[in-house]
Amino acid sequence: MPTKLSDNQLNRVYSGLEKQRLTDPSVKLDDANLINVLAAVADTWLKSETKVRAQILAAPTREAKLAIVKNGLSSAEIKDIKKILDEGTVPMSDSAKAFLSEAVGRPFTPPPPPPPPTNGSLKITGDQKVGLSGFAKAGESIEAINLSTSPTGRYHLDDTTEIGKAGADGSFSGKFTGQLNPTREGDILRVRTRDATGKTGDWVTMRAHGISAVDSSNAELAIFRVGVSDAGNGKIDVSNLNASRQISEPGALVRFVNTRTGDAKIVVLTDDGNFPDKTQLAGLPGDAFTVAVSDGTNNKNLAATVGKVTVAIPGDGSDGGVDLPDPKLHKDELNTDGTPKYKEARFRGPLFVSNPSPMDVKQGQIGDCYFPSALAALAQADPSVIRDMIVQNEDKTYTVTFKQKNFSTGKYTDVRVNIDGDLWVRPFGGPLYGSAGNSTELDKMELWFPLLEKAYASWKGSYDAIGNGGSSGRVFQDCMGIDSVTNSIYESKPNELYNMAKASIDAKIPASMGTYGEHDSARYTNSGVYGDHSYSVLNYKTENGKQMLQLRNPWGESEPGNDGVNDGIFWIEASKAAKLFQTFYTVKH
């Protein structure tokens, strides 16, 4: 909210700075622009702003400048300066603050200087291209945490990873592993020593450098920890819902914009990556605020937002909370002007009703059969993978962790996607895309599958990006961080198909099978199996000498034959399956 000042000239100068900060968060009131403020308040009936500016600039000493300013201050201007000192939204340099404080007759004590970069016993040397190196006391362990990647990684501030041990000569070096991997150019690291008794040394905070040419990774923001609540009198309290973990990296700039009033406020986070005490915004219950973050290098104009937080209205049944950007609809569900044909609704059902099972998965109105068939297979083979992939956060949003393969190194790194419970819905209320087997109601539907699908769409760009075909093998890989295996199925080798399925199921790893696209022959009509489709492989058996596979249609219905339950699950002879299916997907084992 702009600082309201009674003096018109001062108001013009100060609101100009506030506006500049909306696009450049590095703007502050310092020695360079203080003269504009001083000239605006030191003018009198006899001396114009221009004239007094020249006089201040020409004054030989600080005391002389101060005298000119004091001489020109009216009581209203003194009040305005005090307001700037107490409530101003533009940060000030210590010297500017000292000058203005003295001008209005206030004592000013500068803050203590920042702690030295080392504590004497721990010294970091060189760059961080291959890890951390330096000196400590012989025998001490060196441990560190990456404060730039820990906010959304759900780490506490002291969840450190050991780098290595100082040798007899005190030197140490170690690679980035665990939470420290990846460490990117510009990331903020906190390092300390630990002796044999477990006693830890002081933290040393540093920026990683020498890893790449530019720092291209903006600060992460754990928006799911941002709490906003009505404080009365047009103020909104901002808090960290889990203060033992960070909001973002230390010193990050977090901007809130009230979507109703347009008022903006930038908050500089503390050394622990938290909001300063008593952080407040101007607003009312029901107001929503867009939130953007910058590390000072990336997203400097704060144009890219992370999401939205809403202040709950007491007693109206709404829970306020976080509203994150949602992946766009598939192109078939967009109007010609790009607006959505469907609406969203907030689902609040349980993430898991019981252990994940294939029956929890139902494909929706989208061409991503490879995704639900893979997830149903994964639920059958190893439900713990799914439980580990998705967690509900303190503010009722969700974080999903996928695995991204670096194809040059062959290694996988975590990709975390934050989403809320909003899903696109059909006019009658059920989800448009993936849903669960237990219910389609807002408060009852089991959410793990539709939310994993949403997170996958969010990661890949949109529902359109995942809704025009793909490979179950890739989904296994993206969920498990294990290389996928894709094998062709040969009509003449049903035994080979059976053995592939048996090997996967015995090893408790997921498998699915894809059919041919039906464009050359009527291979599938009346077969009960559908072309251009993917099925989960759930089980195998030999019955009366026949090798059988149990498969599941991700629609959760429509199957060959009639076993009395239309749930999409059916047994099929391997010899018949080998004619209808083209590809077998699993992971390495």
Place this chain on the structure above:
Amino acid sequence: MALPPEPLNELLPRSSLIVVAVVVAVLSVGSKPPAPEGAEKLEKGSTSVGQKAAAQKVRLKIERTLKGKATAAEIEVEKPVGAYLLDVGNKGPFFIDDKGVIIGRYGPDTHRAEDIVRALPSK
């Protein structure tokens, strides 16, 4: 593209005639539709690619009429470009609109006759 079938309550109002029938002749086949946009970028063996099958003109021999009135015991209808192809001997429920076009994403596989009968408004 292997999307789930349309719900019955979407198909029934659009159908002038619903019959359980068998394909007795494929009279003509249209040209093969082009590959869907972006399909070439997908991994080999991908599914839900959306490759469609050509349109066909077929003759159906009606075994049972569930809704509407057929003009004869055998009728000629059009199977539009879509996710399936018909062959002689294929049978099941066909939803047909007032222009003589088979509707429903998977033709005779879309829904079972007993489910359709249950869903039809009682006379």
